[in-house]
Amino acid sequence: xxxxxxxxxxxxxxxxxxxxxxxxxxxxxxxxxxxxxxxxxxxxxxxxxxxxxxxxxxxxxxxxxxxxxxxxxxxxxxxxxxxxxxxxxxxxxxxxxxxxxxxxxxxxxxxxxxxxxxxxxxxxxxxxxxxxxxxxxxxxxxxxxxxxxxxxxxxxxxx
Amino acid sequence: xxxxxxxxxxxxxxxxxxxxxxxxxxxxxxxxxxxxxxxxxxxxxxxxxxxxxxxxxxxxxxxxxxxxxxxxxxxxxxxxxxxxxxxxxxxxxxxxxxxxxxxxxxxxxxxxxxxxxxxxxxxxxxxxxxxxxxxxxxxxxxxxxxxxxxxxxxxxxxxxxxxxxxxxxxxxxxxxxxxxxxxxxxxxxxxxxxxxxxxxxxxxxxxxxxxxxxxxxxxxxxxxxxxxxxxxxxxxxxxxxxxxxxxxxxxxxxxxxxxxxxxxxxxxxxxxxxxxxxxxxxxxxxxxxxxxxxxxxxxxxxxxxxxxxxxxxxxxxxxxxxxxxxxxxxxxxxxxxxxxxxxxxxxxxxxxxxxxxxxxxxxxxxxxxxxxxxxxxxxxxxxxxxxxxxxxxxxxxxxxxxxxxxxxxxxxxxxxxxxxxxxxxxxxxxxxxxxxxxxxxxxxxxxxxxxxxxxxxxxxxxxxxxxxxxxxxxxxxxxxxxxxxxxxxxxxxxxxxxxxxxxxxxxxxxxxxxxxxxxxxxxxxxxxxxxxxxxxxxxxxxxxxxxxxxxxxxxxxxxxxxxxxxxxxxxxxxxxxxxxxx
Numbered sequence: 001x002x003x004x005x006x007x008x009x010x011x012x013x014x015x016x017x018x019x020x021x022x023x024x025x026x027x028x029x030x031x032x033x034x035x036x037x038x039x040x041x042x043x044x045x046x047x048x049x050x051x052x053x054x055x056x057x058x059x060x061x062x063x064x065x066x067x068x069x070x071x072x073x074x075x076x077x078x079x080x081x082x083x084x085x086x087x088x089x090x091x092x093x094x095x096x097x098x099x100x101x102x103x104x105x106x107x108x109x110x111x112x113x114x115x116x117x118x119x120x121x122x123x124x125x126x127x128x129x130x131x132x133x134x135x136x137x138x139x140x141x142x143x144x145x146x147x148x149x150x151x152x153x154x155x156x157x158x159x
Numbered sequence: 160x161x162x163x164x165x166x167x168x169x170x171x172x173x174x175x176x177x178x179x180x181x182x183x184x185x186x187x188x189x190x191x192x193x194x195x196x197x198x199x200x201x202x203x204x205x206x207x208x209x210x211x212x213x214x215x216x217x218x219x220x221x222x223x224x225x226x227x228x229x230x231x232x233x234x235x236x237x238x239x240x241x242x243x244x245x246x247x248x249x250x251x252x253x254x255x256x257x258x259x260x261x262x263x264x265x266x267x268x269x270x271x272x273x274x275x276x277x278x279x280x281x282x283x284x285x286x287x288x289x290x291x292x293x294x295x296x297x298x299x300x301x302x303x304x305x306x307x308x309x310x311x312x313x314x315x316x317x318x319x320x321x322x323x324x325x326x327x328x329x330x331x332x333x334x335x336x337x338x339x340x341x342x343x344x345x346x347x348x349x350x351x352x353x354x355x356x357x358x359x360x361x362x363x364x365x366x367x368x369x370x371x372x373x374x375x376x377x378x379x380x381x382x383x384x385x386x387x388x389x390x391x392x393x394x395x396x397x398x399x400x401x402x403x404x405x406x407x408x409x410x411x412x413x414x415x416x417x418x419x420x421x422x423x424x425x426x427x428x429x430x431x432x433x434x435x436x437x438x439x440x441x442x443x444x445x446x447x448x449x450x451x452x453x454x455x456x457x458x459x460x461x462x463x464x465x466x467x468x469x470x471x472x473x474x475x476x477x478x479x480x481x482x483x484x485x486x487x488x489x490x491x492x493x494x495x496x497x498x499x500x501x502x503x504x505x506x507x508x509x510x511x512x513x514x515x516x517x518x519x520x521x522x523x524x525x526x527x528x529x530x531x532x533x534x535x536x537x538x539x540x541x542x543x544x545x546x547x548x549x550x551x552x553x554x555x556x557x558x559x560x561x562x563x564x565x566x567x568x569x570x571x572x573x574x575x576x577x578x579x580x581x582x583x584x585x586x587x588x589x590x591x592x593x594x595x596x597x598x599x600x601x602x603x604x605x606x607x608x609x610x611x612x613x614x615x616x617x618x619x620x621x622x623x624x625x626x627x628x629x630x631x632x633x634x635x636x637x638x639x640x641x642x643x644x645x646x647x648x649x650x651x652x653x654x655x656x657x658x659x660x661x662x663x664x665x666x667x668x669x670x671x672x673x674x675x676x677x678x679x680x681x682x683x684x685x686x687x688x689x690x691x692x693x694x695x696x697x698x699x700x701x702x703x704x705x706x707x708x709x710x711x712x713x714x715x716x717x718x719x720x721x722x723x724x725x726x727x728x729x730x731x732x733x734x735x736x737x738x739x740x741x
Contacts, residue, residue: 010345014280014292025285055472062469068289068309071345157344 002031002122003057004049004083004147006155007064007073011037011044015069019046022067028052028060032085032122032144043071045155049083049122049145072155080150086143087118087125089132097135100128113138165335167296168197168327171260174303176203177337180231182222182601183207184215188235189275190262193327207601207630210622212239214594216246216259217620221595223255224581225556226602227382229310230257236264237275240321241282245588247317248286252585253403254380256315258306263292266323279321288316296326300337308341313348314467315380349466352483352491360438360462360479361495367436368507369459370396373419373448376403376584377441377465378485384408384577386489387440393496395503397515399427401442402569403584410573411553416515417524420448422566422718425522425731425739426515432729433514434459441465441485444475445585454727464488522720522733524570533688537713540564540639542688544571546695547609547637555607555635556581556599560592560616563645566718568611590619593636597623600632607699609635614668614709615644624678627705635698636707638671641714649717653732675707685710 009015016035023030032049050057057075064073076083088107091097096114105116118128122145129140149155165173171194175183182205187195198206209215212234219230234243240261250257263269264276280292289309291302299322306318364370378387384407391398391414398408399419408415417424419431431437437459442448444463449455452474463470463477464485471480481488528534529545544567547555557572559565559582574580581599583591592610600608610617617638627634639645644662651659672682681704685694691710698706723730723740731739 014284014290017281018284021284059469059473062473066467066469068343068346 001077002049002051003075003077004047004081004145005057005061005064005073005075006045006047006147008038008043008045008071008155008157009067010069010071011042012069015044016046018067018069019064022063026059026063028056032142034144034146043157047144047146071157074153074155076147076149079153081147082150083121083145083147084119085122085125085145087120087128088115088141089118089137090115090139091135091137095135097132100132163335164332166193166197166327166329166332167293167299167322168193168329169200170296170299170333170335171303171322171327172197172201172204173335174300174337175231176201178303178307179228180204183231183233184209184218184598185233186212186215186235186239188237188239188262190236190264190324191233191239193324193329194233194260194262194322196329197327206233207597207626209594209626211620212242213245213590214597214620214623214626216243216257217249217588217591217594218598218601219257219259220246220250220255220591221558221581221598222602223250223257223598224253224595225578225599227380227578229307230255230598231260232257233260235262235275236279237277239275240277240279244282244286245590247283247319249583249586249588249591250317251286251288253376253583254315255317256310257317258310258320259317260320260322262327263321263323265325267325269323279319283319286317287319290319290321293320293322293326296328296331297333299326300335304338305341305343308343309346314377314470349468349483350487352464352481352488354491356479356481357488357491357495360481360492361499363436363460363462363479364394364438364496365499365501369434369511370394370436370438370508371430371434371459372396372398372408372438372440373401373431373442374398374404374407374440375401375442378404378407379441379577381441381466381485382577383441383485383489386486386493390489390493390496393493393503394501395508395512396438397430397512399423399430401448401584402582404442405569405580406574406577409575411575416519418569419728421450421722422570422720424519424524424570425720425733426518428720428722428728428731429518430515431456431459432727437461439463439465440489443470443473446474449474450722450728450730451725456728526571529692534713538685538688538691538710540567540641540712540716541571543637543639543691543695543710543712544568544611546692547611548572550692550695550699551607551609555579555609556596556603558582558592558596558599558608558610560610560612560619561587561589562613562616562647563641563649563716563718564611564613564616564639566646567639570718572611589616592616593620593623593634596634597626597630597632600634601630607635609637611637611639613645614638614640614642614671621674624675624680624705628679631703632705633701633703634705636675636705637698638707638709639712640668640671640709641712641716642668643714646718652717653721671707671709675705680705680707682707682709
């Protein structure tokens, strides 16, 4: 079962390398990793997904929390949450699966190729890749998962 | 004074002074020269010039372990920084509070592969609690404040401050303000444990029939030995200490079972294996304790008290996890116990303590080897440690290196006080003993400081003999010379059919007496058992000289007990032919 962990960290040089370094140092297997600044410019939000079991995820969270630059960390998978990922796919025009995509999915069109954009859960995106395999997409780009809890809980701090 | 204009280098030294730093260990070089000039121009902070940066960090570490105050080392960029790495990793594994300041190339040169440039922040990242790359001279006071706060609070650890040379430039001065406190939203180490957990822990304690108190380095780091001892006395429970925890509970107390684990005593390991309750305090169930975690103390509930949440349930599931400082949690535990009407003379506990005594009588360590004279005409390494114990009346600071001599010192010197035993338990760093002894001796000039070492380890930081002469450090080096890398050879004897691959020196060892004398010290050779005690007496009595006591010990001696790899704690080798299982 895929777990999604989100954290806020100080937006400082070296902070990201501490987080990323921790994974290789402790042998954690991370599937996706997304980092971006928040509306508070002193903080970055980092979201990662992993297939680790409960104990491994608990250790990952504790070790992340121990990093001095990490302000808050949460396991979104502990309760109801929304997970979304963005995917861009490039097809040759002559093998473009028209019936699979809406007009609104198309983000660019050139002489020989079409780029489409899809948003969904990572499982949905996996399914779409399988479905369009026969159309021989020439490039697939995935953003990695983002997550937000479904209830009142937020990963924010008061300044 | 504090508000006068200062350069970055002056601000650094003044900040150290305001943190209470009285001495630091270091080695100069290009990127650190502005800092060295600032050191020259003040009288607050003494600087001890070592002979290798590894020695500087170990010395700062030894100072920190013996005093509980943070140790400080100063190195230059590039090779100075990389030479400090082993010292940092050693401090990190044993959670000692040190601050290492490294010079860095000028900020504009960073990333250009300039002369003596190393990415110190990157290289040290996995082995520091935290690190700072200084971005402007004005940031130095606040960074020093934070560095000492981080190094010394929660689970302590090493902190690096990397300072580009231009930020210590004497030409650039700014108004010096030292912050009075630290406010970090991302760092709030726990103190009090959860009271409901503490009540649950006491419920288990009340109903336990075969309890063990298992404590580690965290109790010493947190100055909680008094509380640990009070708890053990209150409950009449048996106590075992890890290699890092020796001295937290008096080593000569009858309730003490000795060290546990890989080379722990028979009774300590048997007690752990057969316990129904393990109270772990400031210990982390590492692989040298548990052996196979899947077979570890299967009948025991575990109460785990640790200031580091990540240590709890990392290897062994904690039935009652208590995250907080050892001192606060033990105090709360004692108060809760006192509020209940506990029968400490419970027949089950008395029966359990008798069982432990039986184990001790059956296969415990022999602490009277010295009285038994030479064994097959040779001196046993254990006898040397017993002689040292006798001559120092158990009151010396003992530092050690890594290998058989370290285990013999841990097993046979009874440490009655915390901070008396200084060794590299986690990283297992050969070369730690002598430089760490320098830190201890400088902190306690009047005390006897002995470094129990071997001819392998001592050669890894032998250059510090020169430092000891410069500063008049009367360390006693007790060299258990078996002319081999003893622990390596023991493993080769036990697991590699006696093939001694690269564990002997083919008559290439130096004359340690001549070597000590050439550094201006006293060397004493002991080759016969008859000379051991008189030589030890002479060694310890030379109060103002460093003495290198080189003792030829039985090269065939092994360290026992020894856990059988990959099995439970009751599977022990007790001798070359004797083991606890069939």
